[in-house]
Amino acid sequence: xxxxxxxxxxxxxxxxxxxxxxxxxxxxxxxxxxxxxxxxxxxxxxxxxxxxxxxxxxxxxxxxxxxxxxxxxxxxxxxxxxxxxxxxxxxxxxxxxxxxxxxxxxxxxxxxxxxxxxxxxxxxxxxxxxxxxxxxxxxxxxxxxxxxxxxxxxxxxxxxxxxxxxxxxxxxxxxxxxxxxxxxxxxxxxxxxxxxxxxxxxxxxxxxxxxxxxxxxxxxxxxxxxxxxxxxxxxxxxxxxxxxxxxxxxxxxxxxxxxxxxxxxxxxxxxxxxxxxxxxxxxxxxxxxxxxxxxxxxxxxxxxx
Amino acid sequence: xxxxxxxxxxxxxxxxxxxxxxxxxxxxxxxxxxxxxxxxxxxxxxxxxxxxxxxxxxxxxxxxxxxxxxxxxxxxxxxxxxxxxxxxxxxxxxxxxxxxxxxxxxxxxxxxxxxxxxxxxxxxxxxxxxxxxxxxxxxxxxxxxxxxxxxxxxxxxxxxxxxxxxxxxxxxxxxxxxxxxxxxxxxxxxxxxxxxxxxxxxxxxxxxxxxxxxxxxxxxxxxxxxxxxxxxxxxxxxxxxxxxxxxxxxxxxxxxxxxxxxxxxxxxxxxxxxxxxxxxxxxxxxxxxxxxxxxxxxxxxxxxxxxxxxxxxxxxxxxxxxxxxxxxxxxxxxxxxxxxxxxxxxxxxxxxxxxxxxxxxxxxxxxxxxxxxxxxxxxxxxxxxxxxxxxxxxxxxxxxxxxxxxxxxx
Numbered sequence: 001x002x003x004x005x006x007x008x009x010x011x012x013x014x015x016x017x018x019x020x021x022x023x024x025x026x027x028x029x030x031x032x033x034x035x036x037x038x039x040x041x042x043x044x045x046x047x048x049x050x051x052x053x054x055x056x057x058x059x060x061x062x063x064x065x066x067x068x069x070x071x072x073x074x075x076x077x078x079x080x081x082x083x084x085x086x087x088x089x090x091x092x093x094x095x096x097x098x099x100x101x102x103x104x105x106x107x108x109x110x111x112x113x114x115x116x117x118x119x120x121x122x123x124x125x126x127x128x129x130x131x132x133x134x135x136x137x138x139x140x141x142x143x144x145x146x147x148x149x150x151x152x153x154x155x156x157x158x159x160x161x162x163x164x165x166x167x168x169x170x171x172x173x174x175x176x177x178x179x180x181x182x183x184x185x186x187x188x189x190x191x192x193x194x195x196x197x198x199x200x201x202x203x204x205x206x207x208x209x210x211x212x213x214x215x216x217x218x219x220x221x222x223x224x225x226x227x228x229x230x231x232x233x234x235x236x237x238x239x240x241x242x243x244x245x246x247x248x249x250x251x252x253x254x255x256x257x258x259x260x261x262x263x264x265x266x267x268x269x270x271x272x273x274x275x276x277x278x279x280x281x282x283x284x285x286x287x288x289x290x291x292x293x294x295x296x297x298x299x300x301x302x303x304x305x
Numbered sequence: 306x307x308x309x310x311x312x313x314x315x316x317x318x319x320x321x322x323x324x325x326x327x328x329x330x331x332x333x334x335x336x337x338x339x340x341x342x343x344x345x346x347x348x349x350x351x352x353x354x355x356x357x358x359x360x361x362x363x364x365x366x367x368x369x370x371x372x373x374x375x376x377x378x379x380x381x382x383x384x385x386x387x388x389x390x391x392x393x394x395x396x397x398x399x400x401x402x403x404x405x406x407x408x409x410x411x412x413x414x415x416x417x418x419x420x421x422x423x424x425x426x427x428x429x430x431x432x433x434x435x436x437x438x439x440x441x442x443x444x445x446x447x448x449x450x451x452x453x454x455x456x457x458x459x460x461x462x463x464x465x466x467x468x469x470x471x472x473x474x475x476x477x478x479x480x481x482x483x484x485x486x487x488x489x490x491x492x493x494x495x496x497x498x499x500x501x502x503x504x505x506x507x508x509x510x511x512x513x514x515x516x517x518x519x520x521x522x523x524x525x526x527x528x529x530x531x532x533x534x535x536x537x538x539x540x541x542x543x544x545x546x547x548x549x550x551x552x553x554x555x556x557x558x559x560x561x562x563x564x565x566x567x568x569x570x571x572x573x574x575x576x577x578x579x580x581x582x583x584x585x586x587x588x589x590x591x592x593x594x595x596x597x598x599x600x601x602x603x604x605x606x607x608x609x610x611x612x613x614x615x616x617x618x619x620x621x622x623x624x625x626x627x628x629x630x631x632x633x634x635x636x637x638x639x640x641x642x643x644x645x646x647x648x649x650x651x652x653x654x655x656x657x658x659x660x661x662x663x664x665x666x667x668x669x670x671x672x673x674x675x676x677x678x679x680x681x682x683x684x685x686x687x688x689x690x691x692x693x694x695x696x697x698x699x700x701x702x703x704x705x706x707x708x709x710x711x712x713x714x715x
Contacts, residue, residue: 056544104415118412119354119543127535129361133400141668148660156653193603193665193673197610197680200661204614204654208621211650240617240624247566247620248613251559255609258555260548262351266606 018287032178044188049095049128168280175276190266198273205281310704349601354542356414384525442466448516467503552605601675611683618691
């Protein structure tokens with residue numbers, strides 16, 4: 001098959017162009033961070049506290065009817081129409097002192113209007129203190145996973161590979177946060193889980209490349225430069241990188257398409273993360289390792305003189 | 306050689322097919338009955354509906370008695386749940402000052418959540434403001450009626466409490482002893498006679514249900530700490546069932562896409578990888594049931610995601626084998642060196658994924674832990690099916706002398 005041979009014998013020079021790839025990522029990240037700074041992230045109740053009522057009305061309805069119930073009760077909340085047949089509603093409100101009574105009154109009104117039972121309601125109420133812990137745990141667990149991965153890669157490979165792999169991971173997390181900021185998606189605890197999943201996925205991807213580098217280095221000795229070795233390794237692993245990204249992409253897309261709202265909230269950032277993870281594996285981690293090694297080499301030569 | 310390999314191959318495929326059938330449909334032989342695996346999976350609250358509450362205890366961070374107070378509160382809450390017939394409910398401490406309660410399928414979730422955090426401090430207070438006995442002195446409390454239809458709570462005291470009560474009723478004969486629950490007087494009887502046997506009644510209930518609830522609260526004891534609800538999630542059963550259905554649908558579609566992709570791209574090895582994937586799905590289900598892992602919605606997501614990642618090891622191996630074949634090696638040599646060269650990549654990449662999983666399990670709460678468990682399970686099982694199973698089956702196929710390299714996607 002012509003095209004398969006094409007892939008294996010493909011030798012795209014990725015290393016020398018790495019500045020372009022880094023620049024592309026930086027544009028996305030800076031845009032995302034700018035939005036984050038000026039508009040803030042769209043944090044959900046898990047972080048900010050508040051109540052989300054998800055109700056399956058089970059027949060066509062107008063969200064304006066729910067809005068008028070809300071305003072008649074003096075409740076400030078947003079209503080979004082969701083579901084396959086647009087028969088579900090998500091009502092979101094901020095945390096208030098007498099939250100319980102307010103939401104109970106609203107639920108009773110909805111039950112009466114649409115003739116519903118408790119079975120059709122999901123009600124999530126989160127106090128304002130939980131968010132702080134979640135933020136702390138999210139940051140802590142992300143950083144701790146990086147530290148352990150750095151240690152493991154440092155032992156199995158070398159310290160510089162570990163750092164390059166971690167930079168790729170930081171890149172992925174930043175891209176995911178930026179995408180969430182730009183798309184204005186709600187950030188709740190599923191987002192945190194998605195980020196940690198991608199850390200697990202992307203490191204997996206990067207390690208496969210470094211494994212190739214390790215092997216090619218051993219085989220070629222000093223006959224090839226670091227840039228040549230990395231180029232060859234990335235190219236040799238390219239089919240695998242793409243195929244694995246594809247199979248994972250298939251299953252997560254299925255989750256996004258068929259899953260319920262909370263699953264969508266989780267699978268969308270994962271889809272972004274898979275793209276970012278594949279990108280950082282091919283274009284960022286390896287070239288960065290080369291650049292760092294070459295710089296160290298130049299410095300060594302400079303001091304030797 | 307060829308015959309033997311063919312037989313083994315046939316047996317393996319037959320075994321997997323039979324296991325699949327049993328897993329999906331169950332089996333009945335005489336008195337022995339195996340229920341379908343799906344029915345044995347423990348579903349999380351987000352799938353079967355229920356109540357999830359996080360309580361926060363008001364304890365100073367440096368309190369040396371902190372753990373005891375939390376443990377005490379959990380005991381009291383367990384008593385109350387048992388009395389409300391919620392035996393399937395789980396209670397667990399979270400962090401240093403929180404308690405998580407999960408109750409499947411409740412009718413009036415908010416009421417139950419409120420009962421659990423009621424302090425239930427019962428005090429009998431004399432006319433001089435002195436506390437005579439407390440809820441701790443009460444041995445039993447039962448609802449009942451006096452003088453025809455007045456609902457009351459009958460109580461009986463421990464011997465020590467009975468002694469104190471006898472002394473007090475003697476001292477305050479003709480005076481009022483207030484009965485106070487959580488600071489609210491519920492009954493203010495006048496002492497008509499000395500009560501030596503430690504038995505008495507509390508009046509002031511609207512109906513027998515209220516008497517029952519009060520009796521339950523008194524018997525369960527008072528909470529040693531003040532609690533407040535910081536997180537309450539109620540999941541309607543209909544919505545949960547829908548989420549499960551949609552999750553399974555996503556799993557089937559995702560699995561089919563991966564199946565098709567592997568078959569089209571890798572041909573014969575792809576078919577073996579698909580077989581390994583079926584075995585993988587079976588093993589994950591089986592371990593989930595045996596290890597009693599509760600499957601939550603994020604847990605399903607973890608499994609579906611891991612299906613995509615499970616074929617990764619096979620992809621790595623097959624790409625290696627292809628390379629070796631192109632380099633001109635024989636089938637068998639290509640298989641062996643392909644596997645051995647792929648092994649370090651598979652091991653290292655999966656260990657790093659497991660590291661992320663462990664961190665998620667340790668720092669995550671509730672549903673996130675469910676996700677971490679299934680993800681880690683998926684990683685471990687997929688390493689086994691991809692390395693051990695695929696290699697074995699591919700060997701058998703090579704023994705059959707299927708040498709056409711086109712079938713291997715080269």
